[in-house]
Amino acid sequence: MIATATAPSRPRYVQIEESLHALLETGGYRPGDKLPPEPELAQQLGVSRATLREALRSFEQQGIINRKQGVGTFVNLRPPYIESGLESLESIEMLLASRQILPTFLQRTVCTEAALPKAAQRLSIDEGEPLTVVTSTVTVAGSPVAYLLEVTPEGFVEAAAIQSAATSLLHLLLDNRESYDIAYAVAHIAPVHGTEAICGALGVGGQTPLFFVEQTVYSAAHQPRFYSRNYYVPNFFDFHIIRKREI
Amino acid sequence: MIATATAPSRPRYVQIEESLHALLETGGYRPGDKLPPEPELAQQLGVSRATLREALRSFEQQGIINRKQGVGTFVNLRPPYIESGLESLESIEMLLASRQILPTFLQRTVCTEAALPKAAQRLSIDEGEPLTVVTSTVTVAGSPVAYLLEVTPEGFVEAAAIQSAATSLLHLLLDNRESYDIAYAVAHIAPVHGTEAICGALGVGGQTPLFFVEQTVYSAAHQPRFYSRNYYVPNFFDFHIIRKREI
DNA sequence: GACAAATATTTGTCAGACAACTGGATTATA
DNA sequence: TATAATCCAGTTGTCTGACAAATATTTGTC
Numbered sequence: 001m002i003a004t005a006t007a008p009s010r011p012r013y014v015q016i017e018e019s020l021h022a023l024l025e026t027g028g029y030r031p032g033d034k035l036p037p038e039p040e041l042a043q044q045l046g047v048s049r050a051t052l053r054e055a056l057r058s059f060e061q062q063g064i065i066n067r068k069q070g071v072g073t074f075v076n077l078r079p080p081y082i083e084s085g086l087e088s089l090e091s092i093e094m095l096l097a098s099r100q101i102l103p104t105f106l107q108r109t110v111c112t113e114a115a116l117p118k119a120a121q122r123l124s125i126d127e128g129e130p131l132t133v134v135t136s137t138v139t140v141a142g143s144p145v146a147y148l149l150e151v152t153p154e155g156f157v158e159a160a161a162i163q164s165a166a167t168s169l170l171h172l173l174l175d176n177r178e179s180y181d182i183a184y185a186v187a188h189i190a191p192v193h194g195t196e197a198i199c200g201a202l203g204v205g206g207q208t209p210l211f212f213v214e215q216t217v218y219s220a221a222h223q224p225r226f227y228s229r230n231y232y233v234p235n236f237f238d239f240h241i242i243r244k245r246e247i
Numbered sequence: 248m249i250a251t252a253t254a255p256s257r258p259r260y261v262q263i264e265e266s267l268h269a270l271l272e273t274g275g276y277r278p279g280d281k282l283p284p285e286p287e288l289a290q291q292l293g294v295s296r297a298t299l300r301e302a303l304r305s306f307e308q309q310g311i312i313n314r315k316q317g318v319g320t321f322v323n324l325r326p327p328y329i330e331s332g333l334e335s336l337e338s339i340e341m342l343l344a345s346r347q348i349l350p351t352f353l354q355r356t357v358c359t360e361a362a363l364p365k366a367a368q369r370l371s372i373d374e375g376e377p378l379t380v381v382t383s384t385v386t387v388a389g390s391p392v393a394y395l396l397e398v399t400p401e402g403f404v405e406a407a408a409i410q411s412a413a414t415s416l417l418h419l420l421l422d423n424r425e426s427y428d429i430a431y432a433v434a435h436i437a438p439v440h441g442t443e444a445i446c447g448a449l450g451v452g453g454q455t456p457l458f459f460v461e462q463t464v465y466s467a468a469h470q471p472r473f474y475s476r477n478y479y480v481p482n483f484f485d486f487h488i489i490r491k492r493e494i
Numbered sequence: 495g496a497c498a499a500a501t502a503t504t505t506g507t508c509a510g511a512c513a514a515c516t517g518g519a520t521t522a523t524a
Numbered sequence: 525t526a527t528a529a530t531c532c533a534g535t536t537g538t539c540t541g542a543c544a545a546a547t548a549t550t551t552g553t554c
Contacts, residue, residue: 011316011506013304037535048508050297053537054304057260061305069258069536070515077469086436087334089490174492185490189333190481191438191456209438209456215490222324234437241488243336243432243462245421258537284504295539300506316505317546 016047016055024064024075035065035073085240089185089217091171092138092146092230101140107201108136110162112154122216123153123224130154132162134169137201140236144202147194147231156180156225170217173226182225187215189239198231209234263294263302271311271322282312282320333488336432336464338418339385339393339477348387352413354448355383359401369463370400370471377401379409381416384448387483391449394441394478403427403472417464420473429472434462436486445478456481 023029035041042052056073059065066074096103113131120127132154138146150169157172157180165172173180192212193199199206211232216224232239270276282288289299303320306312314320343350360378367374379401385393397416404419404427412419420427439459440446446453458479463471479486 011314013506039535050300050509051507053297054301054506057301057304058308061308067258067536068516070534071517072535085433086488087490089492183492186332186487187490188485188487189436189458190486191458192481193454193456207440207454209440211436211438234439238435239437240433240435241333243334243434245336245430260537286504297540298538301537314505315547317503317548319504319547 012047013051013054013058016045016052017058019045020055020059029075031075031077033075035075037072085242086187086189087241089174089182091168091174092148093167093171094174096140103138103140103145105136105166105168106139106144108134108166110134115153119151119227122227123151125153132157132159132169134162136168138168143236145233145236147198147201148228149230150226150228152226170226170228173217180225181219181221182217183220185215185217187213189213192231194231202231202233204233211237211239259294260298260301260305263292263299264305266292267302267306276322278322278324280322282322284319333434333436333486336421336429338415338421339395340414340418341421343387350392351386352383352415353386353391355381355413357381357409362400366398366474369474370398372400379404379406379416381409383415385415390483392480392483394445394448395475396477397473397475399473417473417475420464427472428466428468429464430467432462432464434460436460439478441478449478449480451480458484458486 029035036044038049038052038056042049045052056065056067060067064076066076068074093103111133113133114128115123115125115131117127119131120129123131130153131151134148134150136148137144138148148168152169152173157169161172162169167175173182190212191209193206194202194204194208194210196206198210199208202210204210211234213228213230213232215228215230217226217228218224276282283291285296285299285303289296292299303312303314307314311323312320313323340350358380360380361375362370362372362378364374366378367376370378377400378398381395381397383395384391385395395415399416399420404416408419409416414422420429437459438456440453441449441451441455441457443453445457446455449457451457458481460475460477460479462475462477464473464475465471
């Protein structure tokens with residue numbers, strides 16, 4: 001039925017979630033539609049009702065479905081823009097790819113530096129440890145749209161892979177799920193004026209407010225693996241966030 | 248045991264989630280701690296194991312706990328800053344209150360205007376319908392830190408309540424959960440230069456980049472209820488977001 | 495001490511049953 | 525007839541009890 005995939009010990013209710021997800025996506029269910037009754041759905045997925053309900057609970061938590069006692073389970077309307085806001089960790093390549101845009105990386109430089117105190121703290125390593133620093137200017141149709149400065153401990157990513165890649169370092173990490181166990185990032189955002197060098201690279205005047213994102217990227221075990229300081233040209237990007245009420 | 252609270256028809260597994268949340272917060276559980284075995288915990292909460300497991304699944308989905316077959320259930324390390332990032336919908340009062348700061352609202356004006364096309368579209372109402380517009384300057388210890396422009400259809404909030412409140416309109420909505428069913432917002436963020444009026448109100452020069460947040464606030468049924476255009480002084484705020492990898 | 499086997503602990507899954515709730519159909523009543 | 529009360533089928537919510545599977549601990553053996 002479902003490919004056993006990489007981890008054979010993954011609990012069934014997680015696998016069922018994936019089956020359910022596929023069912024909702026490709027099974028022709030649209031917002032507002034009613035799902036089959038739980039006993040039927042459980043049989044259809046080859047699982048007990050209790051296990052199915054754990055998966056459904058997770059979906060309900062995410063706001064994908066809506067259960068009502070005595071009535072049924074319904075596919076929710078999705079909030080606008082639910083996907084690909086800032087709350088989802090993506091590389092700039094992924095962001096642009098979803099709009100069928102292919103970026104070019106100019107002036108891509110890769111160098112090794114000793115970690116300064118701030119960088120060392122951020123990556124939980126010792127001062128002076130070697131870091132790999134990648135800087136690049138991202139252009140779309142000839143116009144520069146972003147300036148990236150990306151930092152990771154030397155050796156975390158194979159040097160040859162970094163050199164040969166024509167992508168952002170973050171994309172390299174996210175693209176190889178198995179090798180790098182990237183789970184989330186903490187991003188700080190601010191409006192700034194760029195330095196002369198950055199404004200020059202982006203071809204904007206010194207008075208143009210830039211969108212500055214500084215983020216540290218963590219593994220699932222909360223180990224910092226990477227950080228970046230990126231400058232975006234605001235007119236080209238439209239950043240948004242879904243803000244959910246808590247409690 | 249647990250107060251029956253407002254809605255008696257709320258499913259038990261949701262109530263259990265709240266009990267669990269309280270248990271984790273006040274029950275002295277720290278990250279890494281192991282929870283009691285499920286049968287014991289179920290008895291402690293006065294609920295069957297199946298129901299408890301649905302609540303636990305929801306917590307696992309949120310990354311709060313970690314279950315491992317044959318071992319136990321553990322409280323997760325929390326990512327830094329997990330709370331009160333931009334991804335959580337809060338009023339500026341709530342944001343500052345968590346840091347023991349009490350803001351003052353100066354030059355608070357309340358007026359009624361006819362909806363222009365853009366505003367009408369945003370709030371899904373007809374052009375020309377009356378809107379209540381609240382503008383205010385937020386100061387902390389005498390220094391202006393934000394300028395708010397908040398808009399809602401007239402009548403959605405009682406006029407007297409708006410007039411008498413010395414808070415942001417959003418705070419009024421979030422503070423009265425029962426009256427206004429606010430669930431989430433879609434926020435767009437950008438770095439901008441303020442207009443003369445705004446820079447004047449905030450006491451900054453025209454070249455200072457401001458943090459601009461334009462958000463539409465929705466009910467649980469995805470009805471737009473409110474929108475705001477806010478300008479923040481960047482040096483006073485440190486906005487951050489948790490960005491999670493999807494899939 | 496090192497290794498292997500048995501045991502205990504804990505989460506994962508199942509089956510079946512009944513309760514609670516909803517919405518519509520049916521029936522009783524004015 | 526119109527309206528209200530009742531019943532009924534359908535669906536999610538909850539419970540009980542059991543066993544399977546994974547892991548950690550203890551015990552036995554050399």
